[in-house]
Amino acid sequence: xxxxxxxxxxxxxxxxxxxxxxLLASGDYxxxxxxATAVHLALAMHRPLFLExxxxxxxxxxxxxxxxxxxxxxxxxxxYDGLDLASALYDWNYTRQLLEIRLAEAAGQHDKEALxxxxxxxxxxxxxxxxxxITPEGGxxxxxxxxxxRADEPFxxxxxxxxxxxxxxIPELGTIKAETPPVVILTSNRTREIHDALRRRCLYxxxxxxxxxxxxxxxxxxxxxxxEKLSHQVVAFVQKLRQMDLFKMPGVxxxxxxxxxxxxxxxxxxxxxxxxxxxxVLLKYQDDxxxxxxxxxxxxxxxAKAAP
Numbered sequence: 144x145x146x147x148x149x150x151x152x153x154x155x156x157x158x159x160x161x162x163x164x165x166l167l168a169s170g171d172y173x174x175x176x177x178x179a180t181a182v183h184l185a186l187a188m189h190r191p192l193f194l195e196x197x198x199x200x201x202x203x204x205x206x207x208x209x210x211x212x213x214x215x216x217x218x219x220x221x222x223y224d225g226l227d228l229a230s231a232l233y234d235w236n237y238t239r240q241l242l243e244i245r246l247a248e249a250a251g252q253h254d255k256e257a258l259x260x261x262x263x264x265x266x267x268x269x270x271x272x273x274x275x276x277i278t279p280e281g282g283x284x285x286x287x288x289x290x291x292x293r294a295d296e297p298f299x300x301x302x303x304x305x306x307x308x309x310x311x312x313i314p315e316l317g318t319i320k321a322e323t324p325p326v327v328i329l330t331s332n333r334t335r336e337i338h339d340a341l342r343r344r345c346l347y348x349x350x351x352x353x354x355x356x357x358x359x360x361x362x363x364x365x366x367x368x369x370x371e372k373l374s375h376q377v378v379a380f381v382q383k384l385r386q387m388d389l390f391k392m393p394g395v396x397x398x399x400x401x402x403x404x405x406x407x408x409x410x411x412x413x414x415x416x417x418x419x420x421x422x423x424v425l426l427k428y429q430d431d432x433x434x435x436x437x438x439x440x441x442x443x444x445x446x447a448k449a450a451p
Contacts, residue, residue, distance in 0.1 A: 156186040170208035173360045181348035191306050191327035193342060196350035198332045199394015206287035206328040215326065219287040220272035222294035228301055232311060234269045263315035277309055277321035284325040292331040299341045306344040353395060355382050361395060366402040376413045377402045379450035383443050390428045401425040415441040
């Protein structure tokens with residue numbers, strides 16, 4: 144039976160690691176105790192939580208679940224190569240500012256200093272995710288800075304003031320400080336190293352692939368329609384696959400997708416032919432698919448069926 148999400152007031156939080164485990168479980172997130180401890184401490188100490196790990200192990204989902212169960216709005220900044228301050232923090236609405244200037248000139252206003260001051264007003268400010276997360280509109284937030292390793296290194300410097308004091312400085316307006324600090328989750332797939340200055344401002348946790356028992360529990364929540372035998376064999380197959388030297392090991396997200404795909408095809412257990420036909424759901428690189436397809440897949444199916 145799927146737990147009902149428990150929402151607690153945004154100003155409070157779980158009072159223990161056990162409560163944090165239960166809180167995450169109520170949002171359909173199966174966490175091990177080490178991860179739950181990191182989340183609990185981040186909430187209790189009001190510190191950003193930096194999560195590293197392979198893609199698809201559930202780092203992003205932590206922020207989504209916390210927003211849902213803590214009753215906070217989710218503000219997501221998806222990082223990418225070339226991300227800059229205007230896209231992440233704020234920008235000015237230049238079109239509206241220009242219109243304001245023309246209207247003022249048409250009305251006979253010629254005080255350039257007053258006009259310049261007037262157009263750099265909050266009315267013309269476009270709030271991007273980092274600024275949205277510390278403004279009170281909409282209530283307290285969970286700020287997800289997702290895949291930070293995809294952004295350029297200089298972008299990390301933009302985050303230091305925010306993560307240290309939950310405030311940002313806009314030259315034309317001054318300093319804006321959060322009334323209620325957001326819960327901050329940063330994620331990285333470790334395609335590059337994140338600078339020590341940013342790491343020091345965060346609590347850290349490496350999110351590893353789950354063991355077989357926990358992955359089966361995840362499938363019971365995320366693929367509830369799958370036959371129990373199929374779910375058991377899928378997990379055993381994927382666990383064996385992760386022990387191989389692949390270009391990209393399948394994450395939990397791929398396990399869920401694969402189990403769901405096999406269920407859609409009315410599979411009740413693994414068989415080599417069906418595995419070969421659906422490997423593109425589980426593996427995302429042709430070299431990995433070519434290596435596994437055929438005899439290797441058949442051997443893994445036999446091992447999965449024999450797994451306790």
